[in-house]
Amino acid sequence: MKIKEREMEAGKRPRKSRIKRLARSLIGSNDSPERIARGVAIGVFWGVMPTFGFAILFSVPTAFLLKANRLSAILGTFVSNPLTGFFIWSFGYKIGQQILGLPPVDFSGGLFKLQSLLNLFKAFMVGGFLGNFILAIGISLLSYLVVLKVVAYYRRKHSSRSGGS
Numbered sequence: 292m293k294i295k296e297r298e299m300e301a302g303k304r305p306r307k308s309r310i311k312r313l314a315r316s317l318i319g320s321n322d323s324p325e326r327i328a329r330g331v332a333i334g335v336f337w338g339v340m341p342t343f344g345f346a347i348l349f350s351v352p353t354a355f356l357l358k359a360n361r362l363s364a365i366l367g368t369f370v371s372n373p374l375t376g377f378f379i380w381s382f383g384y385k386i387g388q389q390i391l392g393l394p395p396v397d398f399s400g401g402l403f404k405l406q407s408l409l410n411l412f413k414a415f416m417v418g419g420f421l422g423n424f425i426l427a428i429g430i431s432l433l434s435y436l437v438v439l440k441v442v443a444y445y446r447r448k449h450s451s452r453s454g455g456s
Contacts, residue, residue, distance in 0.1 A: 313366075319449075322360045324442040330360035332435035334367020339427035341380050341419055346371065367434065380423060384415060387422025 317327060333353050337346040346368035354364035371379055387393070393414050 317360070317363055317366070318442050318445050320360070324439050324446065326358065327360045327363045327442050328435045328439035329357060330354050330363030331367040331438045332431040333357065333359055334364040335370045335434045336367075336427045336431040337364075338368040338371040339379055339383070339430055340423050341383070363438075367431075370430070370434075379426070380419060383423030383426045384419040385422065386425055387418030387420065388414075390421060390425075391418055393418050 320327070334346070334350045337350040337353070340346070340349075342349060347365055350364040350368050351361050353359075354361045388395075396411060396414060
């Protein structure tokens, strides 16, 4: 028996429909497309930054201060998760490394010496923070524009349907 069928028999909705329902309720909320898109952009920004699990804790107050939708800010943080975080942070480090002209990280024999570990930590902190900051700005601006267009399109499409009835 398929998972979807088992969930239906147990009286549960399949996971896909829950996610769709959440997205539809967010898009259909009374918030403006700008507030929803701003929330997603804030969440994506904190999701891309190396906050190591604290992105939601940073995104909610930021959304409150910038008058953005807090639920969309929380959802935006999930851009970074256990599957994507390593790749995002590595790419951010690479950007920072290129901008700062940092030498490649040397993982040869002296890695377990205290000075080598401190140099490695410094390179990752400085290069990673700068690179991820730049990456976060770019991706969050892009996500703002995409979500703004999608929400506006969805609302136009559904308002024309209900207006014709």
